[in-house]
Amino acid sequence: MRRTLATLALLLALPAGLAAQSVITIPPGQCIWRADDDPAWAAPNLDESGWQPYSTWNPNAPQSRLWIRCHSDLSSLGPVHGPALQITLYAAYQLFVDGRLIGGAGDLQTGAFTMNTVRDWPLGTPLHQPTLIALRITRRIVSRIPVGSLPPLDIHAGAETVLRDHRSAIVLAQVYPLLIPAICFSIIGILGVVLIPLWLNDRSRPELLLLSICCVSLPAIYLNYLGAAAFMSLPVGVYILAWTVPAALVNFTRMLFFFALAGRRVPYAFWILIILGTGLYLPIATEPFLSPVRAVWLNALFAHQVEPLGDIVRALEEIAPFAAFLPWSRLTARAKPVAALSMMWGTAMMFFFAVRSTGARFPGVPDLQARWGNAAAEGEAITVLSVVSALIFLLFREQQQMARERAILAGEMQAASEIQQMLAPSKIDTAPGLRIEVAFRPMREVGGDFYLCRVLPDGRQCVLLGDVSGKGAAAAMAATLLLGASAARDSHSPSALLAHLNRVFAENRLSGFATCLCAHIAPNGTLTVANAGHLAPYRNGEEVPLDSGLPLGIAPDSEYVETRLALALGDSLTFLSDGVVEARSPTGELFGFDRTAAISSEPAEQIAAAAQAFGQEDDITVLTLTRLALPDNGTAPIESPRLSSSPA
DSSP, X not given: OHHHHHHHHHHHHHHHHHHGGGOEEOOGGGEEEEESOOGGGGOTTOOOTTOEEGGGOOTTSOOOEEEEEEEEOOGXXXXXXXXXXXXXXXXXXXXXXXXXXXXXXXXXXXXOOBSOOEEEEEOOSOOOSSEEEEEEEEOSOSBOSSSSBOOOOEEEEEEHHHHHHHHHHHHHHHHGGGHHHHHXXXXXXXXXXXXXXHHHHOTTOHHHHHHHHHHHHHHHHHHHHHHHHTTOOOXXXXXXXXXXXXXXXXXXXXXXXXXXHHTOOOOHHHHHHHHHHHHTTHHHHTGGGXXXXXXXXXXXXXXXXXXXXXXXXXXXXXXXXXXXHOOGGGSOTTHHHHHHHHHHHHHHHHHHHHHHHGGGOOTTOXXXXXXXXXXXXXXXXXXXXXXXXXXXXXXXXXXXXXXXXXXXXXXXXXXXXXXXXXXXXXXXXXXXXXXXXXXXXXXXXXXSEEEEEEEOTTSOEEEEEEEESSOHHHHHHHHHHHHHHHTTOTTOOHHXXXXXXXXXXXXXXXXXXXXXXXXXXXXXXXXXXXXXXXXXXXXXXXXXXXOBOOOBTSOTTOOOOEEEEEOOTTOEEEEEOHHHHTOBOTTSOBOHHHHHHHHTTSOHXXXXXXXXXXXOOSOEEEEEEEEOXXXXXXXXXXXXXXXXXXXX
């Protein structure tokens, strides 16, 4: 590809090279300059005693307004058809020939101009000998962004057709080194667009969004360079913003991408580097909105001090992929290819920024940017294209793997849903003379809270309520095991049932523990309760004093004490899990026992809703039981509906 482009460049440049023999170049030795602005300085007979040789002018000096006068012999243009001047100048200016205004480029008041900086000006009328060429200039920039001095003022004279060929040769020379980076980064931009639907399909993966933003921003930088090199009529303010904004986005998103890809938090030291590396782009973004004096001062400061410092910081930033993925021995087989590609990207960018920083010409440091700048840019572009293409391939493959795993998980969640139905039956078996309401709100699709309401053969109402430590399917499976173990134990007293469940928990070697409370309510209102580390119930708004044993699973031989009391007609009991008292507000405040006691006489649904609105952090179960008068027409059990079981 390089050989083809070189041949094309030679063929295109050949006519211009032949025609260049008739182009007159006005050397700097024939020019003088003076800072400030006075329209009278265009006059041919001006006293030039206070002016300085052009060779003494420093193009990097922060001077926004100046004049340049050049005396040249253009007599050889006499027989030329269509004589013209060609001015190359990165500034707004007016052109005077022998005191006559020929034309102008840009706005002298603001210094705004377009990147079409090589302009031809027809001379028309015969010229005096020697000819005076005067330029009235307002500058905004002193250096090409991001690094490198501006091309010097060039003044050529010749036939218009010859000057057009000369301009074409300059365009080709400037565009040619940028073609490979521009093509590579344009492909990367297309790949970034492809990443967007991948992220929209799975917004839990921020690395996809970060890589997409980085990839889409990259081509804007080099297409901006390419437009300026081709002398497109791009306003200088747009040119500056079209570099600073994408460059800042690329720097910020690329650094965060490495850590997001590794699943690690960004260390504070790298946050400092990221903020510095990105923030140093921002001052130059204000330049289009400043006056010419301030703009040229800021551009000089940025080009010679701020941006070289920024490149050093950005070279240090490129340690990020190594910090994110090392040590290598801890990486999984799936993570190692991604880590290797990320480190390759970081190494290429580290070399690129290190080379570019030498363009500031630090004392004792060779200007590697002038020597290797184009090679470094091409190497960066090819490396980044290869790395990004491979990364996107791996991310797509991982997305497919995750889709398969989610399909498996969906089947598991269906099974978990069936388990949940066992933990929260749709109807509640209720003895005559009682009203039971339940609000069940798991934190996740399934939870560790469980309850059971069953009418025993002798007419007693059995209430079993518990909470397995942990959340999710594992806790739900343990809860299901305990519910199953409580079946066919109708003759057991509350304490005997808890002792049995404790042995089951230990014998099955379940992890964690479970709190549990068992209560029997006789038809005459006698309440018998045994407690295994669970929250005590509330009776008519007051906590019932209970002896509490160890939670299930702590000690295999634990014994549990029973407490008896009488329920009068109209008395209500409220049983609940610790998800109520442990609800936490956004400020970190617990719902607590005082609030729980204050609302314990409310219906189950209202208690659960209040805790959930406060800030649910665990499964919430509320069961309220009220003793009513027996119905006159019999003692058949009444089935009470379960009020809710909606997850948070």
